[in-house]
Amino acid sequence: MQANYTLAKDPLSLERIRSILNRLEDTIIFSLIERAQFAHNPKIYERGVFKELEALPFYGSWLEWFLKETEIFHGAPRPGSPLPDEYPFTAGLPDPIIPPSEYPPILYPNTVNVNASILSFYIRSIVPRITTQASLALASLKRSRGINGDDELEDDGNYGSAATVDVEVLQAISKRVHYGKFVSESKFRQDPAVFIPHIQSGDSERLAALITKPDVEHRLLIRLRKKAMLYAQDFASDGEPLPNCTTKGKIDVDCVVDLYESYIIPLTKEVEVEYLLQRLDGMSQEEIDKLANQKY
Numbered sequence: 001m002q003a004n005y006t007l008a009k010d011p012l013s014l015e016r017i018r019s020i021l022n023r024l025e026d027t028i029i030f031s032l033i034e035r036a037q038f039a040h041n042p043k044i045y046e047r048g049v050f051k052e053l054e055a056l057p058f059y060g061s062w063l064e065w066f067l068k069e070t071e072i073f074h075g076a077p078r079p080g081s082p083l084p085d086e087y088p089f090t091a092g093l094p095d096p097i098i099p100p101s102e103y104p105p106i107l108y109p110n111t112v113n114v115n116a117s118i119l120s121f122y123i124r125s126i127v128p129r130i131t132t133q134a135s136l137a138l139a140s141l142k143r144s145r146g147i148n149g150d151d152e153l154e155d156d157g158n159y160g161s162a163a164t165v166d167v168e169v170l171q172a173i174s175k176r177v178h179y180g181k182f183v184s185e186s187k188f189r190q191d192p193a194v195f196i197p198h199i200q201s202g203d204s205e206r207l208a209a210l211i212t213k214p215d216v217e218h219r220l221l222i223r224l225r226k227k228a229m230l231y232a233q234d235f236a237s238d239g240e241p242l243p244n245c246t247t248k249g250k251i252d253v254d255c256v257v258d259l260y261e262s263y264i265i266p267l268t269k270e271v272e273v274e275y276l277l278q279r280l281d282g283m284s285q286e287e288i289d290k291l292a293n294q295k296y
């Protein structure tokens, strides 16, 4: 998020936040297309495989090392920083070289960070699926050359390139999912009195029902499928689209839709609810009563 986002006249307008979520769909689809050109390379997600890393010293997977180095370099904001639209996947990061900029507070202070879940579903369910085509092509090439070891069939050796793109995909998904906090704050401010009793009783289910908008989800999934089909299109050298029967396309469109339906939307909702559950922390009953009648 840029400074101009928080300085906008109404940074919590739901329409505005949804337009950012819409834009992030493009970033996520394009980065997945980039990852899909490489084979699965399962080695890069396992700890202790690259002995070279132990000399650093670093204990973790190849991808975890990339995440850590990227976050150190980017000076990833720590939880609780004033502009929380980027959340670290790794811990123990040094302080950024340049002090964080001052931004007007928009979100209520909170500790919500679901990056561990994002990393887990991405490695477990997304990478193997979006790389199936590249891995199969590689495996048949290797077999034709007499290479049969199961371990190596899905390994094209592009560890650096694959992990670089993994970091991009993960950061884009993380940003998208944690935007749930802005959505939640926006919905809360529309009518604090509706939310307050359920926050006070810790009723996650009622809160989830309040923030869920089935028609918005439905439209999103239709839009996403159309976008993914369009971006996945292959073109001939003269720029003419190749017919679907001659090309499998750059990405498995069903996988993109499933990623949103099964993981990104549910996790965004989890962030929204977790954020709400912390929304009154540290407030006195008097302050809460005042908030219940507040008109933003």
Ligand SMILES: O=C(O)C(=O)C[C@]1(C(=O)O)C=C[C@@H](O)C=C1
Binding pocket: 018, 021, 183, 211, 212, 213, 214, 216, 217, 220, 264, 265, 266, 268, 269, 272
């Ligand atoms: O747009 C909203 O209102 C959101 O809360 C975001 C979102 C989403 O993840 O896209 C999540 C929950 C709603 O049911 C609809 C959409």
